[in-house]
Amino acid sequence: GIRILADIVEELKQRIRSPLAFLLAGVEPGYLAIEDRVKVVKTGLIKDDKELVKCYNACDAYLSLTKADNLPNSLIEAASCGLPIISFDSGGCREAVLDKESGYIASGNKEIIEALAKILNDLAIQESFSAKARAFAQNNFSMQKQVDAYVRLTEGLLKARGFN
Numbered sequence: 001g002i003r004i005l006a007d008i009v010e011e012l013k014q015r016i017r018s019p020l021a022f023l024l025a026g027v028e029p030g031y032l033a034i035e036d037r038v039k040v041v042k043t044g045l046i047k048d049d050k051e052l053v054k055c056y057n058a059c060d061a062y063l064s065l066t067k068a069d070n071l072p073n074s075l076i077e078a079a080s081c082g083l084p085i086i087s088f089d090s091g092g093c094r095e096a097v098l099d100k101e102s103g104y105i106a107s108g109n110k111e112i113i114e115a116l117a118k119i120l121n122d123l124a125i126q127e128s129f130s131a132k133a134r135a136f137a138q139n140n141f142s143m144q145k146q147v148d149a150y151v152r153l154t155e156g157l158l159k160a161r162g163f164n
Contacts, residue, residue, distance in 0.1 A: 004065060006033040008113055013037065015117040025055055056081035060126060061119050062103075063112070064093060071095050079103075079137035084129035086115045096141075102133035 005022075013020055021039035024032075025046055032040060046052045056062070062078035064087035071092030075085055079096060085103035087093040097103040104115035119126050139145075158164075 002032070002065065004109055006037075008065075008109055008116075009034045009038055011109075011113045012116055012120075015113065016120045018120065020120075023055060023059055025052070052077065053081060056083055059083055061086060061116065063116065064088065065112070066090055066093065069093060076137055076141045079133040080141070082130040082134040084119050084126060084133055086112055086119070088112070096137075098132060098136055102129050102136050 009020065009022075019039070021041065022034065023041045023043065025043045034040060043051075043055055046055065056078055059078075060083075062075070062083040062085045064072065064075060064085065066072065067088060067090050069091045075087065075093060075096035078085055079102065085097045087097060087103070087105060089105045089107055094105050097105055099105045104111070104118075106112045106115055119129060
């Protein structure tokens with residue numbers, strides 16, 4: 001998805017009222033075609049959870065341009081930090097977003113741009129989506145929810161095999 005970021009930035013710059021900046025976390029992607037047009041902060045690989053939370057908290061929204069993924073941890077982490085998520089409808093990405101409530105699921109570049117513009121231009125939408133993203137993540141992806149799901153799965157498999 002990084003290849004289409006330049007096109008998105010060019011259109012988005014014309015549609016939002018405030019200065020645009022991107023925070024890119026992870027393995028250094030090298031020079032990006034957007035760096036001469038908007039501020040880009042590159043963190044490199046982050047191994048400390050507290051630093052990762054600081055990065056999420058420095059953002060207004062989380063943009064995922066992945067075209068093939070299952071249920072990325074980064075979407076759950078971003079939602080847990082109260083970030084509205086904008087993502088393509090790929091793999092399990094839809095499972096981490098309440099479409100049009102905690103973020104947007106998009107099918108193309110135009111929808112990504114529309115969604116980002118709505119969130120970045122409207123503080124009320126941003127705050128509402130933020131609260132719903134955090135609540136959704138806590139209610140559906142907390143550690144206890146995951147442990148309970150694994151226990152139910154294991155119990156169901158044992159029962160199906162005749163173990164009680």
